[in-house]
Amino acid sequence: DGGITQSPKYLFRKEGQNVTLSCEQNLNHDAMYWYRQDPGQGLRLIYYSQIVNDFQKGDIAEGYSVSREKKESFPLTVTSAQKNPTAFYLCASSIVWGLVGWDTQYFGPGTRLTVL
Amino acid sequence: AQTVTQSQPEMSVQEAETVTLSCTYDTSENNYYLFWYKQPPSRQMILVIRQEAYKQQNATENRFSVNFQKAAKSFSLKISDSQLGDTAMYFCVYITHGAGSYQLTFGKGTKLSVIP
Numbered sequence: 201d202g203g204i205t206q207s208p209k210y211l212f213r214k215e216g217q218n219v220t221l222s223c224e225q226n227l228n229h230d231a232m233y234w235y236r237q238d239p240g241q242g243l244r245l246i247y248y249s250q251i252v253n254d255f256q257k258g259d260i261a262e263g264y265s266v267s268r269e270k271k272e273s274f275p276l277t278v279t280s281a282q283k284n285p286t287a288f289y290l291c292a293s294s295i296v297w298g299l300v301g302w303d304t305q306y307f308g309p310g311t312r313l314t315v316l
Numbered sequence: 317a318q319t320v321t322q323s324q325p326e327m328s329v330q331e332a333e334t335v336t337l338s339c340t341y342d343t344s345e346n347n348y349y350l351f352w353y354k355q356p357p358s359r360q361m362i363l364v365i366r367q368e369a370y371k372q373q374n375a376t377e378n379r380f381s382v383n384f385q386k387a388a389k390s391f392s393l394k395i396s397d398s399q400l401g402d403t404a405m406y407f408c409v410y411i412t413h414g415a416g417s418y419q420l421t422f423g424k425g426t427k428l429s430v431i432p
Contacts, residue, residue: 240424240425241422241424241425242320242407242409242421242422242423242424242425243361243407243420243422244422245418245420248418256418258418258420259420288359290359290361292361304363304366305361305363307360307361307362308360309358309359309360310359310360
C-alpha cells in the first residue's frame with residue numbers, strides 16, 4: 201500500500217533535548233512538507249522540500265531543522281531553540297511542487313510531541 | 317498578508333440534511349488555490365475539494381460542492397445528504413505560490429457534528 205508514515209505516534213521529551221520526527225513516503229512524490237497544529241488551530245507550515253537535497257523555510261521555521269537526503273524521507277528535528285515545541289506535527293507530500301499548480305497533498309497520521 | 321476566516325466555530329446538522337460552511341479570505345493575489353480539508357478524530361487531514369481561482373465553475377465532488385465568489389472572496393462548502401462519517405473539523409485553506417515562494421494559510425476550522 202502506498203502512503204505516508206510518521207513515527208512515533210506519541211513522543212515525549214524533556215525540555216532542552218533535541219528530537220527528530222520521522223516521515224517516510226512510498227508514493228514517489230517529489231515534494232514533502234512539515235506542518236504544526238496547535239489546539240483549536242489550523243496547520244502552519246514549518247518547512248517544505250520541492251526535491252531531493254533542497255528545502256525551504258515556511259512560516260514558522262525557527263527552532264526546527266530538516267534534511268532531504270532521500271526522495272522518500274523528510275525528517276524534522278525539533279531543537280532546544282524551539283520555545284514551545286509541544287504540538288501535533290503533520291507531514292505531507294505531493295506529486296510535484298508548483299509547476300502545475302499546487303497538487304493535492306497526502307497527509308501522514310501525525311506525531312503528537314509533548315515536552316515535559 | 318493573506319487571512320482566512322471561518323466564522324462558524326461549531327455547527328451541527330441532522331443526518332441526511334444539507335449544511336453550508338462559510339469561509340472568507342483576504343488576498344491581493346489573482347492566482348491562488350482554495351481547498352477544504354476535513355480532520356476527523358483520527359487527526360489525519362483529508363482533502364474534500366479544491367478550487368482553482370482562475371476557474372469560474374464551482375467545484376463539485378459527489379455530495380460536496382463549493383460556492384466560489386471570487387469578487388467577494390468567499391468560498392463556502394455545501395455538504396448534501398450529510399452522513400455520520402462527515403463529523404469532523406473542516407478547514408478552509410488558501411494557497412498561492414510563485415517562483416521559489418509558497419504561501420499557505422489555514423482557517424481556524426469549523427467543527428461539524430452530524431446528528432443521527
